[in-house]
Amino acid sequence: xxxxxxxxxxxxxxxxxxxxxxxxxxxxxxxxxxxxxxxxxxxxxxxxxxxxxxxxxxxxxxxxxxxxxxxxxxxxxxxxxxxxxxxxxxxxxxxxxxxxxxxxxxxxxxxxxxxxxxxxxxxxxxxxxxxxxxxxxxxxxxxxxxxxxxxxxxxxxxxxxxxxxxxxxxxxxxxxxxxxxxxxxxxxxxxxxxxxxxxxxxxxxxxxxxxxxxxxxxxxxxxxxxxxxxxxxxxxxxxxxxxxxxxxxxxxxxxxxxxxxxxxxxxxxxxxxxxxxxxxxxxxxxxxxxxxxxxxxxxxxxxxxxxxxxxxxxxxxxxxxxxxxxxxxx
Amino acid sequence: xxxxxxxxxxxxxxxxxxxxxxxxxxxxxxxxxxxxxxxxxxxxxxxxxxxxxxxxxxxxxxxxxxxxxxxxxxxxxxxxxxxxxxxxxxxxxxxxxxxxxxxxxxxxxxxxxxxxxxxxxxxxxxxxxxxxxxxxxxxxxxxxxxxxxxxxxxxxxxxxxxxxxxxxxxxxxxxxxxxxxxxxxxxxxxxxxxxxxxxxxxxxxxxxxxxxxxxxxxxxxxxxxxxxxxxxxxxxxxxxxxxxxxxxxxxxxxxxxxxxxxxxxxxxxxxxxxxxxxxxxxxxxxxxxxxxxxxxxxxxxxxxxxxxxxxxxxxxxxxxxxxxxxxxxx
Numbered sequence: 284x285x286x287x288x289x290x291x292x293x294x295x296x297x298x299x300x301x302x303x304x305x306x307x308x309x310x311x312x313x314x315x316x317x318x319x320x321x322x323x324x325x326x327x328x329x330x331x332x333x334x335x336x337x338x339x340x341x342x343x344x345x346x347x348x349x350x351x352x353x354x355x356x357x358x359x360x361x362x363x364x365x366x367x368x369x370x371x372x373x374x375x376x377x378x379x380x381x382x383x384x385x386x387x388x389x390x391x392x393x394x395x396x397x398x399x400x401x402x403x404x405x406x407x408x409x410x411x412x413x414x415x416x417x418x419x420x421x422x423x424x425x426x427x428x429x430x431x432x433x434x435x436x437x438x439x440x441x442x443x444x445x446x447x448x449x450x451x452x453x454x455x456x457x458x459x460x461x462x463x464x465x466x467x468x469x470x471x472x473x474x475x476x477x478x479x480x481x482x483x484x485x486x487x488x489x490x491x492x493x494x495x496x497x498x499x500x501x502x503x504x505x506x507x508x509x510x511x512x513x514x515x516x517x518x519x520x521x522x523x524x525x526x527x528x529x530x531x532x533x534x535x536x537x538x539x540x541x542x543x544x545x546x547x548x549x550x551x552x553x554x555x556x557x558x559x560x561x562x563x564x565x566x567x568x569x570x571x572x573x574x575x576x577x578x579x580x581x582x583x584x585x586x587x588x589x590x591x592x593x594x595x596x597x598x599x600x601x602x603x604x605x606x607x608x609x610x611x612x613x
Numbered sequence: 614x615x616x617x618x619x620x621x622x623x624x625x626x627x628x629x630x631x632x633x634x635x636x637x638x639x640x641x642x643x644x645x646x647x648x649x650x651x652x653x654x655x656x657x658x659x660x661x662x663x664x665x666x667x668x669x670x671x672x673x674x675x676x677x678x679x680x681x682x683x684x685x686x687x688x689x690x691x692x693x694x695x696x697x698x699x700x701x702x703x704x705x706x707x708x709x710x711x712x713x714x715x716x717x718x719x720x721x722x723x724x725x726x727x728x729x730x731x732x733x734x735x736x737x738x739x740x741x742x743x744x745x746x747x748x749x750x751x752x753x754x755x756x757x758x759x760x761x762x763x764x765x766x767x768x769x770x771x772x773x774x775x776x777x778x779x780x781x782x783x784x785x786x787x788x789x790x791x792x793x794x795x796x797x798x799x800x801x802x803x804x805x806x807x808x809x810x811x812x813x814x815x816x817x818x819x820x821x822x823x824x825x826x827x828x829x830x831x832x833x834x835x836x837x838x839x840x841x842x843x844x845x846x847x848x849x850x851x852x853x854x855x856x857x858x859x860x861x862x863x864x865x866x867x868x869x870x871x872x873x874x875x876x877x878x879x880x881x882x883x884x885x886x887x888x889x890x891x892x893x894x895x896x897x898x899x900x901x902x903x904x905x906x907x908x909x910x911x912x913x914x915x916x917x918x919x920x921x922x923x924x925x926x927x928x929x930x931x932x933x934x935x936x937x938x939x940x941x942x943x
Contacts, residue, residue, distance in 0.1 A: 349711065349732065356697060360889075363693030367686060370714055379728060381679065381711040384700055398709060402679065541893050559690075560890050563871050 451484020511538025781814020841868025896936025
């Protein structure tokens with residue numbers, strides 16, 4: 284529980300004036316008597332009301348703040364949990380959330396930004412595609428915070444990301460500590476900063492342990508469980524198969540899970556991103572997890588405050604051992 | 614790929630008039646000369662432009678259509694899949710989707726409706742709570758379609774629901790056909806029409822098979838997997854335990870799955886609502902499923918068309934056998 288911040292409505296009640304009047308005073312509009320101005324300022328001081336971007340937007344017109352949330356696909360568990368968390372964080376500022384899924388199509392991502400902007404939604408939280416985002420500089424009226432990934436082609440972006448390098452590091456160290464040396468990496472688009480950083484952590488852990496990085500065990504471009512399962516089966520069928528896997532997202536981990544249902548081998552594996560049923564399988568799925576609410580809240584906080592300098596927030600990650608990551612090599 | 618439908622802008626280009634003029638003609642507003650009216654009508658015929666509610670809204674103002682989607686909680690898989698499907702169906706009409714989760718709090722559901730309405734979002738798709746919705750009649754400017762459940766207290770609502778009675782019937786018949794007679798029902802709020810109807814189907818199937826409906830095997834008020842698991846453990850510990858379960862939603866089915874991990878018994882069970890990993894467990898989870906895109910598309914279609922009479926759409930359901938529902942009694 285956090286203490287609720289005073290809102291403009293609280294100020295209005297305290298000063299005994301309408302919300303509209305508070306808005307006029309805050310925005311220094313004309314036609315407010317000096318005595319009313321004084322009452323409103325006194326209420327603002329008494330309550331510790333901090334005029335921020337959200338309040339200023341609320342004050343600017345009849346339309347209250349609406350935050351646009353642009354993601355790959357809301358039906359994936361990572362995104363639906365993020366959406367719920369963004370909604371909760373936005374709700375504390377009385378803001379609504381409009382969402383859009385671009386489904387791996389960068390041109391649709393851009394269309395969504397422009398469609399939202401065209402409807403007056405000028406505060407956006409974007410989980411960006413791997414495409415260049417330089418075109419966003421053409422929208423100086425937009426306030427944008429990027430989540431999970433650093434956008435390509437934008438120098439001065441505000442970004443809230445996970446500690447991805449560390450996630451890759453701890454996942455791989457965990458497998459190394461059980462005696463694994465041949466650890467395969469199943470990952471998606473290496474052009475995404477998150478995927479790239481997780482792979483960096485993986486390589487750093489292997490190097491630190493004196494284990495060779497075998498590039499033939501590094502698989503990229505896996506976007507769905509089916510493809511991940513296919514790659515797992517292919518690698519396990521080699522004469523020198525890996526004894527463990529690190530999956531850089533939940534879809535890849537689920538693909539490993541599905542593939543192993545049909546295979547005799549019992550390799551260890553660790554996934555990145557927790558998912559609802561990860562602890563119901565036997566063995567449970569060991570994952571790198573994080574607080575998605577913290578990711579969402581940080582994004583909303585950056586969106587509603589301003590800074591002359593671009594900001595980077597790193598949300599910590601932790602390893603949760605459930606069984607699949609603790610299996611020994613054969 | 615579908616052929617793009619002609620828009621009002623196409624009509625305007627074809628007729629050589631402004632969008633505003635097309636809008637005036639389509640909405641039968643005054644001050645348009647007979648010859649211009651004729652040109653616009655000719656363009657409409659030539660292009661096969663169909664005036665619908667969406668077009669009429671688009672014509673009414675600068676703001677394009679935004680659909681409000683109000684649900685219990687977007688992070689639940691049923692709702693996140695519904696949200697993705699509503700977004701896709703809305704996108705065909707160039708509409709954006711703003712969403713809100715009320716999390717079992719009817720007062721928050723009402724607040725979300727009013728908050729959206731206050732921002733000009735007057736087209737809503739609501740998965741209603743069990744509370745009375747008579748207050749919605751106070752918003753004559755709202756166009757609302759209810760999904761999944763018939764709202765209490767509203768006579769003339771447009772509703773898109775599943776064939777819930779049939780779902781309860783086929784699930785229970787499936788278990789009866791494997792020789793089960795003591796079949797427990799794990800359900801949530803019986804005040805929801807969907808839950809009520811699924812239970813009706815369950816009872817009808819038992820009666821038709823000449824099996825008694827044992828009310829001590831009917832559990833209501835289960836809102837999360839943990840509670841479902843608790844009830845399953847309780848029922849299985851009885852001297853006369855059930856040999857099978859029917860879960861009226863995905864949370865209850867997942868609770869059964871979790872509870873059985875810790876139990877020696879192997880009761881059969883069937884869930885309502887498919888979920889991503891249902892086929893990865895051993896045995897796979899037998900479910901009653903349906904096409905969520907059809908649910909969403911029907912809702913958007915009703916929202917964008919009008920009728921003097923309230924409409925009811927029933928989306929069909931089917932049973933998918935995966936193993937858990939085919940286990941025999943001990």
